[in-house]
Amino acid sequence: MKTARLFTLSALVWATSSLSHAAPILEKTDLFPAGMNGVALYRIPGIVVTPTGAVLVYCEARKNSRSDWGEIEIHLRRSPDVGKTWEPARQIAHFDERIEGNPRKPNGGEHEQTVNNPVAIVDRETGAIEFLYCVNYARCFSMRSKDDGKTF
Numbered sequence: 001m002k003t004a005r006l007f008t009l010s011a012l013v014w015a016t017s018s019l020s021h022a023a024p025i026l027e028k029t030d031l032f033p034a035g036m037n038g039v040a041l042y043r044i045p046g047i048v049v050t051p052t053g054a055v056l057v058y059c060e061a062r063k064n065s066r067s068d069w070g071e072i073e074i075h076l077r078r079s080p081d082v083g084k085t086w087e088p089a090r091q092i093a094h095f096d097e098r099i100e101g102n103p104r105k106p107n108g109g110e111h112e113q114t115v116n117n118p119v120a121i122v123d124r125e126t127g128a129i130e131f132l133y134c135v136n137y138a139r140c141f142s143m144r145s146k147d148d149g150k151t152f
Helices: 002-019
Strands: 041-049 055-061 072-079 115-122 131-135 139-145
Touching: 041 115, 055 115, 072 115
Parallel strands: none
Antiparallel strands: 041 055, 055 072, 115 131, 131 139
């Protein structure tokens, strides 16, 4: 019994030490660091992968604070090659006329536009990407990409 435990422990130590010389299995990349592009904080991330292998990562870009209220945009980063390289972050939602005057903020939201709650859905059959979002927690919008997330 002691020999079996010692053998198992030895095998685990050997396996762990040999893995330390192998290429990393998982790499970490901070795609939306706080302060990037003058944005105070990025929150509420989402990720989808298209049928061609493009990876779309999106989130709320909270311009001035971490608050749920305030000037917020939706930003996206796209990787055409399964996460090996990334295009720069860009605003993707609500380029229509501003909808100011957040009705849900008790005070101080008269000139803010909060674009929030992003959700992307990939149609596996057509490759189209449906993208949903809200403005000021009051109105919902949708947009579609038919070119793998290059445009919406």
